Amino acid sequence: MQSQIVTFLIKCPDQKGLVAKFTSFFYEEGFNIVSCQQYVNAIADRYYMRIRLDAEDANISKKDLENKFLVLANELNCTWSVHYEKEKQNVAIMVSHTSHCLYDLLERHKEGKIDCNISLIISNHNKLKPIADMFGVPYYHLPITKETKKEQEGQVKDLLTKHNVDLIVMARYMQILSEDFINTYPQKIINIHHSFLPAFQGANPYQRAYERGVKLIGATAHYATVDLDEGPIIEQDVERITHESTPKTLKGIGADIERLVLARAVKSHLQHQIIVSDNRAIVFPESGE
Template identity: 75%
Template sequence: MKSQIVTFLIKCPDQKGLVAKITNFFYQKGFNILSCQQYVNSIEDTYFMRIRLNADGTNISKSELETSFLELAEPLQFDWSVNYGDKKQNVALMVSHTSHNLYDLLERFKEGHLDCNVKMIINNHDKLRHIAEMFDVPFYHLPVTKESKKQQEAQVIDLLDSNEIDLVVMARYMQILSSKFINHYKERIINIHHSFLPAFQGANPYKRAYERGVKLIGATAHYATEDLDEGPIIEQDVKPVSHESTPTTLKRIGADIEKLVLARAVKCHLNNQIIVSGNRAIIFPEAGE
């Protein structure tokens, strides 16, 4: 195997000797362990590990490594995945009217702060095409109505699959995705929304928040599931506000928080820092990488 960073994510029932067995396995295969992060959920009796390895100098192929690791994993009931770091993930951004998240992600991508390939922007309106042209990213206008929703989603899926998209980011795509769409990209769709849900759904949430005199503005990024905005939470943040804040200032503050939260969530996914367990996301911090 060529010199590269290999990342294993492991989830299994908690039991004695896991760290020793896992680290010894990689030592025996000639890997240098760069970091080993772990977490035990004592309530559910579940063990989680993220281990990063330097493959420099090893003489084992990917298939040999995975076959050999299975011999360790099966009796210990591992639910695991491996990323070899030799391929950037392909990302699609889906948007409707609002541009702040789109601008922010594209800027971070162009500056090299997101390790991926933004392959396309999909918009159910045609108003943000100029942003795609500004960043030289392919733009696809796929309008949708209540009557054409099924057909439009089929078009989107064909487009994503034909471009080998690894991650879909709903950067304020204001359409409800079908269960078929979501399950086709399970744990590969990230959504962003303000943290007023479920209290202030629909249009003008900041106006209604102002009328209620809220004292916190926040945003939540999560994996999309069939339960709309109730998927595993990846990132959240809040900022205190006061009675002096107007609906306009609340909206501006909310947009700033959304950008940061969404970018962090996307980065965590791209860096293989997340293990989903039920409806919870276990997020390992960056370990010096």
């Protein structure tokens, strides 16, 4: 195997000796352990591990590594995935007509703060094409109506397949994805919700937050599921406000929070820091990436 960092994400029933069994396996295959993060949910009796390995001295192919680990995983009743650092992920961004999240992601990508290929941008409006052109990213305008929803989503799927997309980012894409579409990409669609879920779901959250006189506003990034705005939460943040805030100022503050929350969520996914368990996202902190 070429010199690179390999990341395993593992979840299984908790039991004694798990750390020793996993680390011994990788040591015996010639890997150097760069970092090992773990979490035990005592309530659910579940164990979670994120282990990063240096493959420089490992004389084993990817296929053999995965086949050998599968034997151990089956013994321990594990669910797992493996990720190779040199295989850069392809990302598609879906937008409507709001630009702040799109621009922020493109800028971070340009500066090397998000390690991926942003392969394409898909929108049901043509308004944000100049931003895509500025960054040299292909932009596909696919209008949608209630009558053409199925056809439009089929076109989107074709583009995602053509570009070998690994992650879809809904950067304020203001359409509800169909159940069929979401089920095609499980845990591969990240959405930014412009409120601190579960509060103020749906439209006009800042107007409703103003009317309620809230003292905190925030944003939530989560994996999209068929239950609207109820997928596993990856990242959230809030900011304190006062009675002097208007719906307009709340919207501006909220946009800033949305940028940060979405960028953190995308980065966590790309760095393989997330294990989804039931409807919860276990998000390990950065470990020297």
